[in-house]
Amino acid sequence: MRVRPVTEADFEELARGLKIVVDEKRWVAIQPPVSETELVERMRERLAEGRLLFALEDPDAEDGPALIGHIDLHRTRIDGVWALGMWILPGARGKGGGRMLLEAAIDARPMDVHKIELEVWPHNEAAIALYERLGFEREGLRRDHYRRRDGRLHSSMIMARLFPEAF
Numbered sequence: 001m002r003v004r005p006v007t008e009a010d011f012e013e014l015a016r017g018l019k020i021v022v023d024e025k026r027w028v029a030i031q032p033p034v035s036e037t038e039l040v041e042r043m044r045e046r047l048a049e050g051r052l053l054f055a056l057e058d059p060d061a062e063d064g065p066a067l068i069g070h071i072d073l074h075r076t077r078i079d080g081v082w083a084l085g086m087w088i089l090p091g092a093r094g095k096g097g098g099r100m101l102l103e104a105a106i107d108a109r110p111m112d113v114h115k116i117e118l119e120v121w122p123h124n125e126a127a128i129a130l131y132e133r134l135g136f137e138r139e140g141l142r143r144d145h146y147r148r149r150d151g152r153l154h155s156s157m158i159m160a161r162l163f164p165e166a167f
């Protein structure tokens with residue numbers, strides 16, 4: 001597995017991958033139905049905005065090199081605070097790829113970033129474990145914050161890692 005920056009040529013494959021994760025309806029904030037076309041357009045806007053986008057590639061996949069994960073690190077409205085979102089395809093989880101992607105994004109942060117934050121569903125034990133392994137701490141719970149398409153409210157946990165070298 002290797003991590004590399006996303007280029008426009010990756011959009012369709014990454015959109016197909018993200019759609020699989022969205023359709024699991026369990027881990028990410030985006031809700032189905034969502035089309036691959038919408039996801040491609042979203043990625044085009046994000047790359048143009050200057051977000052740091054990386055793909056995780058499996059060079060030894062059966063049908064040739066395949067993109068099996070993605071991370072998006074981007075600025076927020078608060079100076080020096082960036083946020084991230086990420087996913088790995090279901091069959092590729094638990095093999096160290098999430099750690100590789102997250103380490104690459106952290107290493108690529110601009111030097112004036114003093115905090116990287118994220119939100120995670122509280123039941124997402126794998127994600128919380130990964131974030132804690134890489135120095136993210138639980139900052140708080142947004143209780144019953146998000147109305148989902150099924151009408152139910154979901155809480156999310158805010159986690160963040162500080163970078164004292166930028167203080």
Ligand SMILES: CC(C)(COP(=O)(O)OP(=O)(O)OC[C@H]1O[C@@H](n2cnc3c(N)ncnc32)[C@H](O)[C@@H]1OP(=O)(O)O)[C@@H](O)C(=O)NCCC(=O)NCCS
Pocket residue numbers: 021027028086087088089092093094095096097098099100119120121124125126127128129130131133
């Ligand atoms: C969360 C996610 C990105 C983690 O990526 P991954 O490739 O499965 O994780 P890794 O194999 O790199 O594991 C990273 C660390 O977390 C730990 N971990 C992974 N899965 C775990 C689990 N189910 N329970 C406990 N710990 C777990 C590993 O032990 C590992 O620690 P180590 O490197 O010190 O051994 C991936 O599972 C995923 O894409 N899930 C669905 C989408 C998602 O949840 N995105 C994040 C939304 S906030």
